[in-house]
Amino acid sequence: MLRISHYSKTYPGGKQAVQDLNLHVKPGEIFGFIGHNGAGKTTTLRSVAGILDFEEGTITIDGHDILREPLAAKKVTAFLPDNPDLYPFMTGISYLNFIADLYDIPGEARTAGIGRYGEAFGLTGDLGSSIGSYSHGMRQKLALISALIRSPRLLILDEPFVGLDPVAAHRLKEFLGELCEAGGAVFFSTHVLEVAEKLCHSIAIIRDGRLVKAGPTREVVGDSSLEEVFLELEGEDHG
Amino acid sequence: MGKKFRALLLVNLRSMLLTSTRGGGGWRGKRALSGGGLLALIAFLALYVSVTYSSLMVSQLAPLGLEYLAVVIMGMLSVVMGTMYTVFAVQGVVFGGKDNDLMLSLPISPFQLMLARVMALVVENLVCTLFMVVPAGVCCYLAAGGDGLYFLRLAAAGIFLSLLPTVLAMVGGWALTWLSARMGGRGVLAKNLAYLLLLAAVMVFAFFSSTALTQLASYAAGLEQAASTWGILFLWMARGVQGDWGLLAAFLAVCILPFLAVVWLFGRSYKRLLSASGPRARRTAFRLERQRAAGQTRALVGRELRRYFSIPIYFFNTGVGPIMMVIGAVAALIKREDLSILTWAMEKELGLPMALLLGAAVTFMLATCAVTATSISLEGQCLWILREAPVSEGRLFAAKCACQYVLTIPVTLVTVPLLCWAMGIQPAEGGLLTAACLLFALFHAPLGLVINLLFPRLDAPNETVVVKQSMAAMLGIFLPMAVIPLGALAWFLLGETLGAAGVLAVLCLVLLALTGGCWAALLRWGPRRLGQLV
Numbered sequence: 001m002l003r004i005s006h007y008s009k010t011y012p013g014g015k016q017a018v019q020d021l022n023l024h025v026k027p028g029e030i031f032g033f034i035g036h037n038g039a040g041k042t043t044t045l046r047s048v049a050g051i052l053d054f055e056e057g058t059i060t061i062d063g064h065d066i067l068r069e070p071l072a073a074k075k076v077t078a079f080l081p082d083n084p085d086l087y088p089f090m091t092g093i094s095y096l097n098f099i100a101d102l103y104d105i106p107g108e109a110r111t112a113g114i115g116r117y118g119e120a121f122g123l124t125g126d127l128g129s130s131i132g133s134y135s136h137g138m139r140q141k142l143a144l145i146s147a148l149i150r151s152p153r154l155l156i157l158d159e160p161f162v163g164l165d166p167v168a169a170h171r172l173k174e175f176l177g178e179l180c181e182a183g184g185a186v187f188f189s190t191h192v193l194e195v196a197e198k199l200c201h202s203i204a205i206i207r208d209g210r211l212v213k214a215g216p217t218r219e220v221v222g223d224s225s226l227e228e229v230f231l232e233l234e235g236e237d238h239g
Numbered sequence: 240m241g242k243k244f245r246a247l248l249l250v251n252l253r254s255m256l257l258t259s260t261r262g263g264g265g266w267r268g269k270r271a272l273s274g275g276g277l278l279a280l281i282a283f284l285a286l287y288v289s290v291t292y293s294s295l296m297v298s299q300l301a302p303l304g305l306e307y308l309a310v311v312i313m314g315m316l317s318v319v320m321g322t323m324y325t326v327f328a329v330q331g332v333v334f335g336g337k338d339n340d341l342m343l344s345l346p347i348s349p350f351q352l353m354l355a356r357v358m359a360l361v362v363e364n365l366v367c368t369l370f371m372v373v374p375a376g377v378c379c380y381l382a383a384g385g386d387g388l389y390f391l392r393l394a395a396a397g398i399f400l401s402l403l404p405t406v407l408a409m410v411g412g413w414a415l416t417w418l419s420a421r422m423g424g425r426g427v428l429a430k431n432l433a434y435l436l437l438l439a440a441v442m443v444f445a446f447f448s449s450t451a452l453t454q455l456a457s458y459a460a461g462l463e464q465a466a467s468t469w470g471i472l473f474l475w476m477a478r479g480v481q482g483d484w485g486l487l488a489a490f491l492a493v494c495i496l497p498f499l500a501v502v503w504l505f506g507r508s509y510k511r512l513l514s515a516s517g518p519r520a521r522r523t524a525f526r527l528e529r530q531r532a533a534g535q536t537r538a539l540v541g542r543e544l545r546r547y548f549s550i551p552i553y554f555f556n557t558g559v560g561p562i563m564m565v566i567g568a569v570a571a572l573i574k575r576e577d578l579s580i581l582t583w584a585m586e587k588e589l590g591l592p593m594a595l596l597l598g599a600a601v602t603f604m605l606a607t608c609a610v611t612a613t614s615i616s617l618e619g620q621c622l623w624i625l626r627e628a629p630v631s632e633g634r635l636f637a638a639k640c641a642c643q644y645v646l647t648i649p650v651t652l653v654t655v656p657l658l659c660w661a662m663g664i665q666p667a668e669g670g671l672l673t674a675a676c677l678l679f680a681l682f683h684a685p686l687g688l689v690i691n692l693l694f695p696r697l698d699a700p701n702e703t704v705v706v707k708q709s710m711a712a713m714l715g716i717f718l719p720m721a722v723i724p725l726g727a728l729a730w731f732l733l734g735e736t737l738g739a740a741g742v743l744a745v746l747c748l749v750l751l752a753l754t755g756g757c758w759a760a761l762l763r764w765g766p767r768r769l770g771q772l773v
Contacts, residue, residue: 012771046623046773049626049627050626050627051623051626051627051773052770052773053767053770053771070629071629071630071631072629074627074628074629075629077627078627079623079627081623085619085620085621085623086621086624087542087546087621087624089545089546089549089550090542090545092525093525093527093530094545096530097530097531097533097538098538098541098542099624099628100530100532101532101533101534101535101537101538102535102538102539102628102629102630103628103629104532104534104535105532106532107529107530107531107532108529110530110532111527111528111529111530114527114530115527118527124525124527125524125525126525127525127527128524128525129525
């Protein structure tokens with residue numbers, strides 16, 4: 001579903017954020033991307049989503065190169081940033097319709113999707129209000145609904161559980177499972193190692209822009225916990 | 240305490256006046272002092288208006304011993320201009336700042352916080368009042384003389400007068416902010432209507448002032464009467480500048496006391512005011528019904544238009560030109576006979592082609608409608624939404640230009656032929672002029688986008704800074720005005736040979752080439768540049 005080959009990203013100031021990254025996310029897989037602050041997770045996710053340009057390596061989504069066929073790749077992708085800024089001059093429902101129009105979602109399908117996910121996240125009653133009046137969590141939920149109504153093949157999430165209440169977090173986990181059962185894939189970053197360990201089929205750990213460990217969760221964790229593995233790898237770095 | 244206030248003041252002034260460009264590649268870290276440029280522009284306009292009209296007024300009033308009325312009138316005008324200008328900014332700077340939460344959490348007194356916020360507005364008004372009142376005072380001094388401290392009193396009057404429009408703008412801005420929070424979508428309409436009323440009031444004031452200025456001597460008694468009743472404050476100022484220290488002190492007190500009172504009151508109730516005016520103040524209960532699909536292009540253009548009409552300062556900063564064109568066309572139809580005579584006189588007596596003069600006026604009006612010049616900056620931190628969506632950059636640019644075209648093209652197509660007809664311009668010249676104006680409108684929109692891609696401002700604390708203060712906003716308005724001297728040059732070089740129609744045809748070709756060039760640059764270089772901005 002997602003293949004990242006020899007991906008590197010250097011910012012204009014000369015800072016190399018990611019170096020020679022190789023990853024493969026298979027259909028039906030929830031893939032966790034873990035690393036300390038500034039490790040290069042968000043940079044990678046934004047490049048995968050087609051938001052950030054890069055010069056080295058290739059990223060293909062469902063067979064489409066994000067640089068050569070950006071529209072085809074984006075059509076099957078949904079991205080949720082860690083702090084989703086949405087248009088404050090729109091209402092929730094007009095934003096969802098705007099997104100649905102950009103993805104050519106027919107009227108019936110969008111009504112059903114908005115109804116289903118809106119109810120699940122407890123946001124339907126607030127969809128007529130201005131986004132400017134939303135709390136951080138409500139904006140997060142609205143952005144999630146706008147991502148889920150597209151029925152993406154690849155869902156890219158940057159710290160999706162931050163700001164969500166426990167019920168919404170539980171619902172999100174269910175929806176991620178459904179998406180994978182339908183043949184889609186989820187690629188997400190998180191600092192909540194317990195969630196990653198329980199939820200992810202595969203995990204990659206990145207440090208200072210370089211991949212230090214990747215593979216099925218069971219293999220990465222082994223007999224210990226993900227937290228221990230992560231701290232051990234961090235310790236190696238600082239030792 | 241003083242240190243804290245100074246730091247806060249600097250942050251607020253910098254936020255208001257400085258514009259940093261932001262993006263990738265060679266543009267990173269580049270800073271441009273466009274706020275200063277804007278202040279210089281206001282200063283120039285105020286100086287120009289004041290010098291022109293003050294000298295005219297003083298020459299007529301000095302023989303009657305009423306030259307001080309020039310200071311009164313310029314004082315009034317500067318207050319109207321300042322209020323008009325800063326009332327737009329209050330919502331963004333005082334009530335809509337993205338850093339409100341941070342500011343309120345700082346260990347600083349509410350009075351100091353509000354004072355630091357408001358000082359940015361005072362600076363803008365100060366430029367306006369100083370550059371309007373001081374030239375009027377200088378003209379009076381040259382006509383009637385004064386003592387050694389005349390200029391000290393004049394400077395004090397100009398400085399303290401800036402507090403008056405600040406107070407008016409704060410009260411007006413707060414009322415509009417509160418209204419829009421209470422009324423939701425209807426509030427935007429109400430706010431736009433309120434601004435329109437304000438604009439109409441200013442235009443009526445300008446109309447009567449302009450009529451009165453040409454025959455000041457016969458209006459002198461009425462002006463004196465007005466100055467001694469509802470304009471008494473300005474009379475105190477003028478008399479104070481002339482040497483009446485008591486009246487000057489009274490004037491200064493009337494300026495500073497309400498200012499301090501409003502700052503204190505607003506500071507004391509800042510949290511409450513923000514709560515009452517914040518977007519959370521109004522919520523609606525929503526029931527989901529069947530939704531309809533619209534398609535990408537309609538969605539993108541609709542979003543641009545929705546934003547345009549939702550941000551009053553955006554609408555009024557760029558919408559006045561087309562509104563004035565409509566008003567001008569209606570007025571021209573009413574005054575058709577007089578204008579036909581004027582056209583005949585201009586062309587036969589002075590040898591100036593009316594079609595080109597009208598073209599220059601229309602170009603000026605259309606240039607002020609620089610909607611696209613800030614439309615990328617206004618995406619701000621939401622730019623990721625468009626970058627993530629399966630929308631080509633070309634379609635995105637087209638939607639942004641379409642928003643401007645919706646405003647300028649119908650107005651051009653309707654008003655320019657009407658103006659030509661009302662002014663008795665030959666049909667061939669009128670047709671070519673309409674085509675030239677249409678091509679200018681077509682050229683202006685992509686040019687604005689190119690400018691905004693070169694000078695983006697994605698991290699502005701509020702929309703006011705983007706729409707009013709940014710480099711892109713200024714260049715988007717003033718750069719395309721270069722077409723006016725270009726037209727004049729074409730007339731001087733080719734006028735005798737080709738005539739007005741020929742020069743207009745040449746200008747059409749030039750504008751066609753410029754439009755094509757702008758679109759080509761936008762579609763080739765624009766996508767890469769946009770990619771660097773995120």
